[in-house]
Amino acid sequence: MTTQPSKLSHSSAFAVLASQYSYDQLADIYNHARIDYIVPMPMNGKRMAEYVRDYDVNLDASAVALNGDNLELGVCMLGIRGERAWITRLGVIPERRGRHIGQFLTELMLANARTLGAQRVQLEVIRGNEPATRLFHKLGFEPVRDLMVVRRPPGAPHESLCVPNAEIEPLDNARIVALLREYEQTQCAAWTEEAASLRNSGNLRGLHVTLSSSESGWLIFQRLPFQLTHFVFGGVTSEPVIQALLYHLHKTYSAQDTKVENLPIDHPAWQVMERFGYLEAFQRIEMYLYL
Numbered sequence: 001m002t003t004q005p006s007k008l009s010h011s012s013a014f015a016v017l018a019s020q021y022s023y024d025q026l027a028d029i030y031n032h033a034r035i036d037y038i039v040p041m042p043m044n045g046k047r048m049a050e051y052v053r054d055y056d057v058n059l060d061a062s063a064v065a066l067n068g069d070n071l072e073l074g075v076c077m078l079g080i081r082g083e084r085a086w087i088t089r090l091g092v093i094p095e096r097r098g099r100h101i102g103q104f105l106t107e108l109m110l111a112n113a114r115t116l117g118a119q120r121v122q123l124e125v126i127r128g129n130e131p132a133t134r135l136f137h138k139l140g141f142e143p144v145r146d147l148m149v150v151r152r153p154p155g156a157p158h159e160s161l162c163v164p165n166a167e168i169e170p171l172d173n174a175r176i177v178a179l180l181r182e183y184e185q186t187q188c189a190a191w192t193e194e195a196a197s198l199r200n201s202g203n204l205r206g207l208h209v210t211l212s213s214s215e216s217g218w219l220i221f222q223r224l225p226f227q228l229t230h231f232v233f234g235g236v237t238s239e240p241v242i243q244a245l246l247y248h249l250h251k252t253y254s255a256q257d258t259k260v261e262n263l264p265i266d267h268p269a270w271q272v273m274e275r276f277g278y279l280e281a282f283q284r285i286e287m288y289l290y291l
Contacts, residue, residue, distance in 0.1 A: 012101070013101055065104060085122070110291070148264075150263060151281050173204075206218060211244060223253070243272050
């Protein structure tokens with residue numbers, strides 16, 4: 001493909017707009033860059049397109065790094081929401097590392113974030129990825145909190161987890177939209193689990209529970225063909241409320257795998273989720289930099 005260098009360059013590389021590449025090409029570059037990563041998370045073109053849509057990634061502010069022979073070195077993407085920016089999908093192809101390409105791409109994302117009016121830039125780094133963590137510290141990012149990625153295999157919950165006299169009702173689309181709007185005003189979710197991300201992703205379902213104690217709460221989630229994901233809890237988030245919601249969820253969708261990303265390590269749901277067989281896959285560190 002024909003590419004033009006960006007204004008920012010590096011002694012060993014220059015950057016071109018990610019928007020010059022197809023989603024299939026971006027997925028291929030990303031997969032090569034992450035082939036030896038702690039958690040590879042491979043993508044295809046369809047999944048890359050969904051990722052860009054769901055998380056408000058601006059491909060004109062994202063970049064692919066090339067060397068003097070026009071060989072791809074790596075990729076990095078930038079999500080934009082108002083005065084906030086999110087750096088994601090950073091990766092450098094293993095055999096082309098060692099030239100500070102990761103730093104070059106991250107600094108380019110920071111420059112683009114400033115140009116677009118961002119006042120805060122955030123990212124997540126997998127715990128244990130020390131080279132990336134050192135880089136982000138060097139550039140001024142500070143850790144904010146620990147996040148977990150947790151999974152549960154398919155299977156109905158044990159009957160002992162049933163909360164007696166819990167009244168469960170499904171949420172219709174209008175109610176889901178209203179609750180997400182309400183949640184958006186007070187949320188402290190990671191970028192991937194924000195109300196905007198859920199609205200972009202679609203396929204949302206919801207449950208509301210009222211206990212005999214009059215406590216009530218709700219759960220909004222995304223239902224995919226083989227997986228439940230993107231959990232948002234609201235209302236009263238006591239252990240009995242969360243347990244009643246999870247019991248009904250997994251009783252109803254017992255054949256589906258569950259994956260919840262970027263759950264804060266101190267979230268009140270975690271202790272309850274462990275009772276249902278959720279396991280921690282890995283942790284991320286959320287980091288902020290104020291511009």
